Amino acid sequence: MNALRTNGCSKRFALVAAVLLLLAPLIADRAASASSSTREYLPYLVTRAGTSDVIYTLWQREGCVTRSCLRLERSDNGGRTFTDVTPPPAAPIKVGMEGETPLIDEMTFVNASIGYAVEAPNNGRNWQSSHYFLTTNGAHSWRRVTISPRVYNFGVVVTNRYVYALTAECATKGPPCDHFALHRAPVGSGAWTRLTIPPTLLEPPFANLALAGYGLSVWLTAEDKSSPYPGVLATSRDEGRTFTVLLQQNLQSPGNCGLLPMSNSVIWANCWQGMGDDSVVYSHDGGENWQAQSTGPLVVGSVDAFDPITAQTAYFVNGSHPNVIDKIADEASRPTVVCSLPKDHYWSTLVFTNARDGVALTLNDGPNLQLWGTDNAGKQWRRIHV
Numbered sequence: 314m315n316a317l318r319t320n321g322c323s324k325r326f327a328l329v330a331a332v333l334l335l336l337a338p339l340i341a342d343r344a345a346s347a348s349s350s351t352r353e354y355l356p357y358l359v360t361r362a363g364t365s366d367v368i369y370t371l372w373q374r375e376g377c378v379t380r381s382c383l384r385l386e387r388s389d390n391g392g393r394t395f396t397d398v399t400p401p402p403a404a405p406i407k408v409g410m411e412g413e414t415p416l417i418d419e420m421t422f423v424n425a426s427i428g429y430a431v432e433a434p435n436n437g438r439n440w441q442s443s444h445y446f447l448t449t450n451g452a453h454s455w456r457r458v459t460i461s462p463r464v465y466n467f468g469v470v471v472t473n474r475y476v477y478a479l480t481a482e483c484a485t486k487g488p489p490c491d492h493f494a495l496h497r498a499p500v501g502s503g504a505w506t507r508l509t510i511p512p513t514l515l516e517p518p519f520a521n522l523a524l525a526g527y528g529l530s531v532w533l534t535a536e537d538k539s540s541p542y543p544g545v546l547a548t549s550r551d552e553g554r555t556f557t558v559l560l561q562q563n564l565q566s567p568g569n570c571g572l573l574p575m576s577n578s579v580i581w582a583n584c585w586q587g588m589g590d591d592s593v594v595y596s597h598d599g600g601e602n603w604q605a606q607s608t609g610p611l612v613v614g615s616v617d618a619f620d621p622i623t624a625q626t627a628y629f630v631n632g633s634h635p636n637v638i639d640k641i642a643d644e645a646s647r648p649t650v651v652c653s654l655p656k657d658h659y660w661s662t663l664v665f666t667n668a669r670d671g672v673a674l675t676l677n678d679g680p681n682l683q684l685w686g687t688d689n690a691g692k693q694w695r696r697i698h699v
Contacts, residue, residue, distance in 0.1 A: 352376055354384055354699045355682040357415045359664045359674050362422035363471075366391045366666045369422065369452065370684060371400065372699050373415055378406035383416055384699050385452055389425070391670025392686040395697070398452035401430040404444070418443065423471045426451045427501050429458075431466045442483055445469070449501050458503025460496050467493070468524040470531075475552060476500055477508075477531060479524040493522060495533070497553055508553040519545055525572035525580075531556075532572050532580075532600060534564060542567045544584075546600050563594050563603035572600070575624040583619055591616045593629070595644035604644035611644060618673070620663035628671075630660045638663065638673075638691060652691020658683070672697065 358371040367389055374382035383400035403416035415433055422428035432444040443466035446455040464480040471477075475497050482492040493515060495508040510533065514522060519535040526532070533547040533556070544564030547556040564570045568585035575581070580596045582603065593611040595604045610616075610631050617635060621627040628640050628651060636656050639648040651668075654660060658675040665671030669690045675683045684697040 356674055356684040356697075357682070358417060358420050359662050359672060359684065360420050360422060361664050361666060362428065363424040365425045366670070367422070367425040367451075368392050368664055368666065368672060369398075369420065369428070370395065370672070370697075371415075371417055371420060378416065380405070380416065386699060387452060391666035391688070392664075392672040392697070393670065393688045395699075399448075399454055400452075401432070401446040401448075401455045402457070403432045403446075406433075418466065419469055421469055421471055423473065423476070423500050427471075428452065429469050429471065429476055430455070431469055434465055443480075445478070445503070447501070447503060456503075458498070458505075460505050464494075467522060470524055470526040471500065472526045472528060472552075474500060475526075477524060477526050477553065478505070479522060479533075495524070495553065509556075511547045511556045511558050513558050514545060514547055521566075521569040523569045523571050525574055527574035528577050530574065530577050530599065532574070534570050534572060534582075536564075536566050536569055538567075540567075541565055544570055548600050559601070561600075561603060563605040570594075573619070573621050575621045579624040581619070581621050581627060583616070591619075593619055593644075597643065609644075610639060610641070610648050618660045618663045620665055620671075622665050622668065626668070628663050628665055630654070630663065635660060652687070654691070655685065655694055 352375040354372040354374050356370055356372050360369050370386045372384040380403050385398050385400040386395040387398045388395045401417055417430050418433040419431040426449060428448050430446045434443050442463040445458050447458045448455045460478060460480060463483040465483055467479040469478050478496045480494050493510060495510050496505045497508055498505045514533055514535040518538045520538050521536045523534045529550055529552050531549040531553045535545050537543050542565045544561045546561045546564060547558045549556045564582055566584040567587050570582045570584040573581040578597060578599045580600050582594045584592050586592055593616050596602060615632045616629055617632045618630040625642055626640055628638050630638060636654050638651040640651050641648040659677050660673055661676035662674035670688050672684055672686045685694045686697050687694050
């Protein structure tokens with residue numbers, strides 16, 4: 314009997330061990346999920362939906378790299394209150410590439426309902442590619458829209474009629490991604506067609522293409538790779554069908570100048586100058602001429618965050634005075650103080666829907682990413698959590 318009992322216990326032990334072995338991955342996943350659930354959600358992307366009062370904020374749980382760690386919040390009143398909507402269906406970050414990489418690289422909205430999101434290029438070491446997603450119902454659901462099997466995203470912009478995507482084609486084995494292409498699709502669709510990029514922008518010494526659009530206008534910028542890094546600007550007034558190319562000495566950057574058009578004529582350009590420094594220049598004639606100053610609040614090293622609210626008003630944070638928001642009408646006008654900001658933060662993003670309502674993002678190291686909101690023109694600020 315003892316022998317039978319011992320044999321029976323051994324069988325039961327073996328059965329339990331086998332079950333535990335099968336359940337081990339599930340137990341590990343749940344343990345990892347439980348550990349992750351204690352980590353804080355950090356704000357990564359903040360965007361205004363066109364010219365509406367709607368603001369979308371994308372959050373990702375610290376140290377987590379799956380879609381379940383994303384939260385997308387929508388505010389219909391300029392950031393006063395937020396509600397949960399559905400985040401884009403991004404793929405997990407590949408093993409070994411996690412770091413602090415966000416799952417979504419870019420998000421832009423035509424209006425309160427129609428928007429596009431771009432997955433971060435995290436598909437492995439052999440080649441990098443970006444997946445594009447579209448919502449037409451205010452981020453309650455998303456669907457994937459494919460340009461081609463393997464493209465690296467260099468920017469998506471939207472106008473009332475079209476969405477434009479600047480990409481590079483990626484080889485199946487090994488870097489780099491090259492063969493730049495400009496694509497266009499009617500707003501709300503994924504029916505992409507290819508447009509022609511002016512050859513000048515694709516030839517040495519120019520590099521670092523950037524894209525912008527407003528109304529019927531589309532702009533492409535590139536920078537000379539040798540000092541003093543003059544820029545070249547290609548302008549289309551017929552929705553990307555034809556371009557006029559001009560060398561622009563005031564669009565100088567060792568990286569690129571991102572254009573921020575507020576109308577077909579009023580354009581701001583935020584030009585990266587290296588070492589975390591930015592400068593901002595202004596055009597009142599659609600990019601043909603640019604105002605730039607050697608001194609002043611928008612010169613190199615002084616612009617931490619910049620937000621054009623209308624064609625007549627832009628808000629910004631001057632790095633020499635990081636605890637206030639200034640407003641300015643154009644490059645040559647005198648700035649005035651709008652409000653104070655909470656101290657001891659690096660303010661990287663401003664998104665205001667009007668002079669009263671808006672949010673501000675701090676981009677400090679580690680888990681110190683924070684989102685703040687105001688509904689009284691900055692007289693008081695409140696910390697926003699999810």
